[in-house]
Amino acid sequence: MTRDTTSRGCVLALDVGGTKMSLAAVDRQGGILHRNVIASPARDPEKMLSSLLNLVSGGVESCRAAGLEVEAVGIAAAGFILQQDGLLLESPNIAWSMVPLRDLVAKAAGLPVFLENDATAAAAGEHFAGAARGVNDFVYLTMGTGIGGGAFTGGRINRGYRGTAGEFGHMTLDPTGPMCGCGRRGCLEALASGTALRRDAVRLASRDPGSLLYRQCGIDPAAVTGETVSDAAERGDRAALGAFDNVGYYLGLGIVNLVHIFDPEMVVLGGGMAGSGHLLMDNVRRVVAERGISCLVRDVTIIISALGGDAGVIGAAATAWEGIENEPAK
């Protein structure tokens, strides 16, 4: 690497979500120098795109005004992405279809742009500046409404042939299990996501009028959020703890499968549910030890992401830094 690491270089890192878009200027060490967040007009594809382009252009100007040299733009977005083509095929929470996002942003910003699925980017972010810094073989799972992920093997992110690798949430764990958002049964996402946690909590509370959750929320499923379940579990509520037990069991089984498949040194858990990580971790580690093949699972470290809410922008930054090092600019 011949790049001058003493210059005030940075990349612009953009985390594109259905609720908000976060932009950050990030240096080569993963330090966040500058930040901007705007709401996502996610239902209006044209407005969503023009807001995004304005956000990036404004970010480039702000950086230059502050004496920072912007070297590239990295974009992390939810959805199926053809990384090499810079094309967003579809996104679960944004009314976009077949958007050539990389080239549109490159034209507007006059900079090389690298586009990545948000979960793959977050895995790259853990390697760049998070829990897996210096770890060459690890599996990353992001757990929120859905479950996504990414794997590093031999120090490189696995993108796959088309760039859609890492759909760990759609690993079937029980062919007769509950329906998943993808239309299939018994996916890890249907059994161990935030959505599954709430569903299990409602089911357990509705059978247990003495539980705290029932007394708080009655039988109204809409009143049960991830936060109410976490809070009730923190206070020892049996319905909420039961829901965490169920989710931890299936998350543990999913991790066992991934350890048998990848033989990682480490498994990193991120996303919104990682904030309730301590409610899950004991159970997950127990299930992995009990249900895994001993000589394959016993030395694997399972930890919670160090990046929290910055996983998206740090991931986008990692994608951009990796991109300008490894590929010709586009």
Add this chain to the structure above:
Amino acid sequence: MTRDTTSRGCVLALDVGGTKMSLAAVDRQGGILHRNVIASPARDPEKMLSSLLNLVSGGVESCRAAGLEVEAVGIAAAGFILQQDGLLLESPNIAWSMVPLRDLVAKAAGLPVFLENDATAAAAGEHFAGAARGVNDFVYLTMGTGIGGGAFTGGRINRGYRGTAGEFGHMTLDPTGPMCGCGRRGCLEALASGTALRRDAVRLASRDPGSLLYRQCGIDPAAVTGETVSDAAERGDRAALGAFDNVGYYLGLGIVNLVHIFDPEMVVLGGGMAGSGHLLMDNVRRVVAERGISCLVRDVTIIISALGGDAGVIGAAATAWEGIENEPAK
């Protein structure tokens, strides 16, 4: 690559199994120049080792007598192997435990030696000289008494942190499913291996006295072999076809999981059951199309290994050629 490919160089490739050991001299194009097969004294660890060392020494002498220059030895063996340490931890069918196989062979042969798990080696063999030649992202499954495998991502074999990656047979597909040889429930191996095929065939035949399998084998499970089930299925027997349907369903589900995880261009099926591949393939392809996420599975090619019974030695040869190119000799 500066190696002179016009010289008469070869590697010695050794496939170590519980029944026999096969040795072959293999050139850089995957051509087999010379071959020797001996029985494995698998229950006597000392005798097994001395037979192996004699086989290799004899192979080196035969090659030299024929004017071939032996550049390295590649060994593919069943079991858990620490590839970087050249250590065989344990093997399912050989009375070996903690054998430093690489260094023992290197000392006896005076050559660099590279040791690999047999399924990982077979995946490397498919890339070297089989169905996946020129394919950088593929998943390989070997189906026999058990199920093993290996994955290539970005042109490299995934070995994992300790070298035990690719245990696809021990992916849980149904936590309440039948017991697996590993002591856990509902592994792919317990649902879709040759062992599972025979178990399902016995179960279906025992309920169906009109079936060909029942008339041939009665209720004696020992009389039902992989061959009898295949033969009966070829003749249209409903019990045997039902067993192939069950196995194909779970194999299809396992492949869906691996496609969602790796995003491969191709899935290659090898091992003893691949000989009955046509009885499985229609069902497997249908299950993958129906049970996978359409935009992730629709362009994936699923094919049968081109190497047949040579998968072991070609895999060992691929391991040796890769080893002398990428690593300092050991």
